[in-house]
Amino acid sequence: MSLPLSSQDDEEEDEEVVYELSPFEVSGPSTGGYRATSTLSATRIRTKLGATVGGAQDIRYLRNLIDEGIIPSPASFTAEGLFSEHDLPIGGDAKEGWLFDIASQATSFESAAQPKVDILAQLGFVSGIDATTFKPAPLNLVAVVDKSGSMSGDPLELVRKSLRQVVSQLGSDDQLSIVLYGSSTHIHLEPTKTSTENRDQIIASIDRIQSHGSTAMEAGLELGYQVARQSADAFVGKTRVMLFTDERPNVGRTDATGFMAMAESGSKSDIGLTTIGVGVHFGAELAEKISSVRGGNLFFFDDDESMETTFRKELDTMVLELAYDMSLKVTPAEGFFLSGLYGIPGDAVTWADDGSLSLEIATLFASRNKGAIYLGFDRTAQATESLPHTSLIATAEISYQQADNNLTRQSSLPIFLTPKRDLQEGIIKGQYLVDQYASMKLAALLYESGEYQSAAQIAKTFARKSLPFPDKKLEIERKLASELAQQLAKDCKSRGLSLADSPQTRASQANILEGEWIEADSGFLDSPREILRFTKNQTVELFSTTDENPLTFISESEFSLNKRSILFENWGRTLRYRLKGAILSLREGDITTNYIRKSGLAAAEETTLMKRLQDSVGGLPDQEEIALLSRS
DSSP states (O other): OOSSSOOOOOOOOOOTTTTOOOOOOOEEEEEEEOOOOOOOTTEEEHHHHHHEEEEOOHHHHHHHHHHTTTTGGGGGOOHHHHHHHOOOOOOOOTTOOOOOEEEEEEEEETTOOOOOOOOEEEEEEEEOOTTTTOOOOOOEEEEEOOOOOTTTHHHHHHHHHHHHHHHHHHHHTEEEEEESSSEEEEEEEEEEOOOOGHHHHHHHHHHOOOOOOOOHHHHHHHHHHHHHHHHTTTOOOOEEEEEEEEEEEEEOOOOOHHHHHHHHHHTTTTEEEEEEEEEOOOHHHHHHHHTTTEEEEEEOSSSSSHHHHHHHHHHHHHEEEEEEEEEEEEOOOEEEEEEEEEEEEOOHHHHHHHOOOEEEEEEEEEESSEOOOOOOOOEOOOOSSOOOOOOOEEEEEEEEETTTOOOOEEEEEEEEEEOGGGGOHHHHHHHHHHHHHHHHHHHHHHTTTTOOOHHHHHHHHHTTOOOOOOOHHHHHHHHHHHHHHHHHHHHHHHTTOOOGGGGSHHHHHGGGGOOOESSSSOOOOSSEEEEEEEOSSSSSEEEEESOOOOOOOEEEEEEEEEESSSEEETEEEEEEEEETTTEEEEETTTTEEEEEEEEEESSSSOOHHHHHHHHHHTTOOOOOHHHHHOOO
């Protein structure tokens, strides 16, 4: 990969300019694919590359399931896979000499699947790489191919086509090896420069790959890493193992010859790993595991078209690592707290006592698309409902090790509410894509839990959402959401369930309050402390409690609520409310009262199934009640 990412120079610096590259020549035998004079000839690229996190790079498998009329499992959904398929530009430039930096925007947000998110912020990765002049280091690629019996026919032919496509794009300074595994493991092609004089030999070697035997992935990967280490010693450039398989790797093994142990060990020797699922989807768990390893990413190919498109457009970037060990810390400003995190694979997220959130990202890869992480925020009970566009929402701090020179970069960035006239494409698309991810994943989780009507209603609600602006890729997402909603509605009908009877009603919303809430500070009564007991019948009972009289009934009222307010009909009072975990905040004028959910008379569960699943989709780790209360 020693040629520039573009064969033309141009003085135009606008990152949105699109360049037409020069024509290319085709040579070589008809069975060997084409050989281009430039690694990216006949493609269109922007002058600035983007950056994206490792892990899943698409949701192609999910799309296939829905297209086949199958209601997908929650494991089929990854936010980072969805975001990686879209260009999410945010504007701005990296500092001179930096491979990337971050930029931010924030705006209002509303989602039935994420009711605790009022503000959505985008942290966009701004690349400092100019695709017209940047020259990637030569690539030493070791292809490890599963040739077991299950790969016979179309799967193995897809691998052969993939390798031919790769060879057609590698430069004369690049190098390819092939390791095969089945019942036995062996080196099929010794490390060979992909020069003009060697291409016919390499293509012939690829054509000779035949299916045979059982699967021994660990043995194949072990030999692949051995070849990678030995060949890397005499190679000037980057070394990467690319695994092609239809078998799900066993990430549970912890011994030295297990999949993850070898990936970890290889990463310490600066050997990256790209895992390619051939006709099989590995799911979110494996994507998270692989992304936790430095230099790890994951792709899925189900047909010739998806393979050819990905390799033709993304081969140079899918193996181009920009940064390692990126640390991101987000500290909410006064009056706000974090309520959602979208686009980060894995669970390396930790809370601090001050309400800040820290996370680690093992690798950032270059990308044709501008990548992004999205953060959800909500206001604390004391925050004003109407905020000026200049309001500070949070501060983000990053540090990372630059891949090309090992320099450590550090940056700090305030996140402000952005005036609507200044909103960039990335945050506008993000409002739709985050809602899509949250709604579709929540629907799948509800369906898996047997809540068929709720699943159908959530999917239906999002499917009716309008696109923010005409966009071909967003239109594909709208159709995908509509197809899932139709499948879930059809499933309800087959079970004799009506969506009209779905629990998405005001009464069911009121049920989230069901239970007993004990006052944490001033409330309806001047003294003593009070207890509110919400019932299934949309009534609330008010009690007082003291050491001498633990429970004294005071009054009761019917109540109704919408998204923001509760009307206590018999008491003639309307209060604003916020529900955050086990904390209920009621506000009247400038006075806010906080209540803590307790088991007792009502013996209510702390959270409903719907709320627990909404929280899981939100992507944040659990917090202690005291942490919630301290930020309320």
